[in-house]
Amino acid sequence: MTQAAHDPGGKVRLRLPDGVLGGARFSDCGRYRQALIRDWTPEGAAPRTVLFIGMNPSVADAAASDPTCHRELMFARDWEFTRYLKGNVLDWRATSPRDIPHDPEVACSGDNVPALVEMAQESELVVLAYGKLHQRFAGVVRDALMAVEATGRPLKCLGLNKDGSAKHPLYLRKDTPLRDFPMPA
Incomplete structure (x- = not known):
């Protein structure tokens, strides 16, 4: 789908690694991205799929990555x-x-949680990596986490922030181990 003229503000666009095919799903207005796909499964092999759930999308699309998505791809x-x-x-x-818009209902479209659930169902495990969000988004985060947890897929993270949120992966060491993510009460 062709994106509308929404500028997410980032200027760093990275080339996909050789042999990696890209895909993405955007809203018609281009302001929202529900899914990003990278696939390097060898021909004839069954894919092994991991889902990363971050804070919000930036400039990555089907043809280019951004620093966070590139880092997560390297972990994968x-x-x-x-x-x-x-x-x-x-x-x-x-x-x-x-x-990010202050209104949680604007910052998160109605298509987002169903897309997360669909991707979780395709994945072996889910890596939560959303970092610290403003408290006004707590309900949106809780709803997304509960919906993904309901898929039965293991929820992992690369560590926890002091507030219990999943650490953002961009500046973590490449040998940072996965750990179970404790669902907030």
């Missing part, structure tokens, strides 16, 4: 997955969290 490859899916607790496209 190191863990011997052959397919990477990316969703977010908020699907509004903005590189800087300060550019």
Whole structure:
């Protein structure tokens, strides 16, 4: 689908690694991205799929990556997955969290949680990596986490912030181990 003229603000666009095919699903208006797909499954092999759930999408699309998605793809490859899916607790496209709309109902479209559930069902496990969000988004985060948890897929993270949120992966060491994600009470 062709994107509308929504500028998420980021300028760093990275080339996909050789042999990696990309895909993405955007809203008609281009302000929201519900899904990002990267696949490097060898021909004739069954894919091994992992879903990362971040804070909100930036500039990555079917043809290019952004620093966070590129880092997550490297984690996925190191863990011997052959397919990477990316969703977010908020699907509004903005590189800087300060550019996310203050209204949770604007920052997260009605198509987002169903897309997260669909991707979780395709995945062996889900890696939560959404970082610290403003408290006004707590209900949206809770709803997304509960819906994904209901799929029965293991929920993992790369560590926890002091507030119990899943650490953002961009600046973590490449050998950071996965750990179980404790669902908030």
